[in-house]
Amino acid sequence: MTEPAYRIELKPPDITAYRSGNTGIDFVTTFDSGKSGPHVLVNALTHGNELCGAIALDFLFRQGVRPARGQLTLCFANVAAYQCFDPSRPGASRFVDEDFNRVWSPQVLDGPRNTVELARARVLRPLYDTVDLLLDLHSMQHATPPLVLCGVTGRGRRLAQTVGVPQWIVSDSGHASGRRLLDYAGFADPAGVKTALLAECGQHWEYQAAVVAIDVTLRFLLAAGAIDPEFAAPHLNLEPPPDQKVIEITDAITMKGNNLVYEADYFGMEIIERRGTLIARDDDTEIRTPYDNCVLIMPSRRLRRGQTAVRLGRIVS
Numbered sequence: 001m002t003e004p005a006y007r008i009e010l011k012p013p014d015i016t017a018y019r020s021g022n023t024g025i026d027f028v029t030t031f032d033s034g035k036s037g038p039h040v041l042v043n044a045l046t047h048g049n050e051l052c053g054a055i056a057l058d059f060l061f062r063q064g065v066r067p068a069r070g071q072l073t074l075c076f077a078n079v080a081a082y083q084c085f086d087p088s089r090p091g092a093s094r095f096v097d098e099d100f101n102r103v104w105s106p107q108v109l110d111g112p113r114n115t116v117e118l119a120r121a122r123v124l125r126p127l128y129d130t131v132d133l134l135l136d137l138h139s140m141q142h143a144t145p146p147l148v149l150c151g152v153t154g155r156g157r158r159l160a161q162t163v164g165v166p167q168w169i170v171s172d173s174g175h176a177s178g179r180r181l182l183d184y185a186g187f188a189d190p191a192g193v194k195t196a197l198l199a200e201c202g203q204h205w206e207y208q209a210a211v212v213a214i215d216v217t218l219r220f221l222l223a224a225g226a227i228d229p230e231f232a233a234p235h236l237n238l239e240p241p242p243d244q245k246v247i248e249i250t251d252a253i254t255m256k257g258n259n260l261v262y263e264a265d266y267f268g269m270e271i272i273e274r275r276g277t278l279i280a281r282d283d284d285t286e287i288r289t290p291y292d293n294c295v296l297i298m299p300s301r302r303l304r305r306g307q308t309a310v311r312l313g314r315i316v317s
């Protein structure tokens with residue numbers, strides 16, 4: 001299956017002014033209110049080709065954002081990949097050596113492997129260790145409705161509901177191919193207090209993804225008590241949905257064979273009515289929906305053995 005063509009409506013912002021920062025880590029800036037409160041971090045460019053997060057951070061800097069309490073950190077994560085962004089090959093800059101969002105287990109972080117992404121992860125790890133509330137800004141291959149991934153903890157789901165956008169909340173435990181930042185250490189600890197959300201703001205290069213990223217970021221910072229409502233109010237351009245819906249991921253389909261072929265041209269968020277519907281073949285293995293009204297989450301076109309092909313979810317509210 002070939003990648004459908006999407007227009008490049010977004011321009012990658014020039015972030016060189018943010019390199020020096022003030023933390024001793026390149027492309028990381030922390031503002032301290034001087035008052036007690038949580039350490040809140042907004043993370044962009046976990047994937048180098050996902051421009052909306054960089055646009056949202058650039059927006060916050062230009063608006064002169066400062067925390068009302070606690071500390072606020074703005075972090076551009078995989079800058080090395082971002083710097084390779086080429087509008088003629090826009091998908092190629094997702095990462096340099098490996099996916100930055102699959103390295104967040106102690107085995108990998110403390111292991112012997114050396115890649116561009118692991119080097120950056122090891123530099124950022126002590127920073128993330130000090131964070132109480134984290135928003136990781138992403139975008140998707142396909143133009144499907146924005147969604148927020150909240151992990152499996154109740155506090156993640158509650159935070160997503162307090163933020164109030166986007167409409168779809170997806171509760172899941174990640175990928176067989178490696179741990180996400182969302183699930184790193186205390187963020188996924190059932191008994192912990194640290195909380196992380198991952199927002200998928202829309203298609204990678206559509207204009208609206210940046211609008212959503214700014215809106216979600218402002219509402220996240222409001223929910224965290226990190227900014228004053230007066231700062232956010234002039235820039236909240238999207239109506240929050242009347243009710244959010246929660247999808248619990250029940251299955252992550254990992255490609256096991258050499259050739260996985262979908263039965264239809266799925267884009268994501270399709271609701272497959274009947275249990276047992278054939279949705280893909282992985283070599284000779286049939287993949288069928290395990291229950292009625294099964295939702296397909298982000299079917300991937302970058303299919304590789306051992307990687308997640310598609311996730312299946314159930315609407316619970």
Ligand SMILES: [Zn+2]
Nearest residue numbers: 047050138139
């Ligand atoms: Zn991403």
